[in-house]
Amino acid sequence: MEMLIAFLILFLLLGFILIQILKLKTTSSSNLPSYPLIGSTLSFNKNRHRLLQWYTDLLRKSPSQTITVDHLLRRRTIITANPENVEHILKTNFYNFPKGKPFTDLLGDLLGGGIFNSDGELWSSQRKLASHEFTMRSLREFTFEILREEVKNRLVPVLSSAADGGRTVDFQEVLKRFAFDVVCKVSLGWDPDCLDLTRPVPDLVNAFDVAAAISARRATEPVQAVWKLKRLLNVGSERKLREAIRTVHESVSEIIRAKKKILEIGGDVSDKKDLLSRFLAAGHDEEAVRDSVISFIMAGRDTTSAAMTWLFWLLSENNDVEEKILEEVRNKRSLGLGFEDLREMSYTKACLCEAMRLYPPVAWDSKHAANNDVLPDGTRVRRGDKVTYFPYGMGRMEKVWGQDWDEFKPDRWFEEEPNYGTKPVLKSVSSFKFPVFQAGPRVCIGREMAFLQMKYVVGSVLSRFEIIPVCNNRPVFIPLLTAHMAGGLKVKIKRR
Ligand code: HEM
Secondary structure, eight states, X not given: OHHHHHHHHHHHHHHHHHHHHHHTOEEOTTOOEXXXXXXXXXXXXXXXXXXXXXXXXXXXXXXXXXXEEEETTEEEEEEEOOHHHHHIIIIITGGGOOOOHHHHHHHHHHHTTOGGGOOHHHHHHHHHHHHGGGSHHHIIIIXXXXXXXXXXXXXXXXXXXHHHHTOEEEHHHHHHHHHHHHHHHHHHSOOOOOOOTTSOXXXXXXXXXXXXXXXXXXXXXXXXXXXXXXXXXXXXXXXHHHHHHHHHHHHHHHHHHHHHHHHHHHOOSTTOOSHHHHHHHTTOOHHHHHHHHHHXXXXXXXXXXXXXXXXXXXXXXXXXXXXXXHHHHHTTGGGOOOHHHHHHOHHHHHHHHHHHHHSOSSOOEEEEOSSXXXXXXXOEEOTTOEEEEOHHHHXXXXXXXXXXXXXXXXXXXXXXXXXXBSSOOBOOOOTTTSTBTBOGGGSOTTHHHHHHHHHHHHHHHHHHEEEEESOOSOOOEEOSSSOEETTOOEEEEEEO
């Protein structure tokens, strides 16, 4: 009986404390309710399934385009769509905003100490070594040849056969497989040959998909201890993740061992142009090499395909824009698009930028403050805070892009002044206003390779085929690690 009374009193006391907490509600300038102790956890959980939209709405209401979300039992998150803050985080005070342990914990099982998941010396040594792969010379002599082969021998035949057979294909899937082939050839010097739609995708591709999706979902667990406990017990999604990671690691290690053998027979590694050969030549051990190339495959595979998928859909809604790309390509295509032609395709580049403004392949990206700081808009940052810059929200801010932010208008990327001669000139837009490739010292190292690839594919496909979506519903944007279109982009293909 006494136990029961004690329990009842405790229950009433807790209820009383909770009511007092809820009465102490404060509301930030962006109308985000926050309570002592539990912060904004209630609102966060209510909006967990629609964080993109929720953050974007709150940021629009915030005078500084920055919001702070306090959590229960979790570090608080500062989210910003303010270009000055972005410059401060990514460049001016770069060393105070590393990825940090909470981030590297999330992806550590999959990516280990690879470039995408490391800070400090471990990051900078990989960045230096990899930079050779991305010089103009390497792009012209190595990457462009890979692209040319993949388009001519695989992409065009696959689309021709779909057109002749009148089949519906998932264009997002085609572009994903294409990008996977390309990034594996560039990073590993290995050809997965997965563009043949009649064959199942290799296990490695599926394992990458599963591992990336589950790792990304770890970040949205309301209490981080939950996934850590599941990992410890090896149950549920964590069990699936472990299996997928094993497949990725084993497959890549096998490729590394095969490459080592080839190099032993072939002698000098220094003339081999793929990234794997460069890392091996630098004398890194097998595990470090494995982690490095996995990061490159992750970074390069779904990003370009996501950007192109959204562009092809946007073009189907904006025929005048598609016509202008065709004009640009037709002027160049007598002998097929060459490397120099691609560099000149500024209208196609503007279309890609405009598609990525609205649908950025990396919707958000977070750092963790090493020390207390104050952002340029006055937001106080505490050591350990998660600080997120938010390309998806930034592309939808009236303050950043003007009243017509929701229109697909490639022309906004050109200078308005007519005194540049007859050829329109692309504007130089600050990468802190448009951080889809990140910015500062850690700006995407594959940016030029990505534009080369995307221009080549868009030009080569559009000049030969019409891409006609079969579904009229507005597609849904899913962020995860890299964004994609929910359910893919189902299209019919018609020869021009
Ligand atoms: C449209 C295409 C692409 C977009 C939008 C994009 C975007 C980004 C973003 C936002 C980051 C920063 C991520 C972070 O630090 O958490 C990044 C980093 C990176 N990207 Fe890309 N990327 C694209 C294509 C590529 C390609 C084709 C490659 C080449 C294989 C590549 C290689 C990398 C690497 C290695 C990093 C890590 C750089 C570092 O930390 O120093 N990316 N990219």
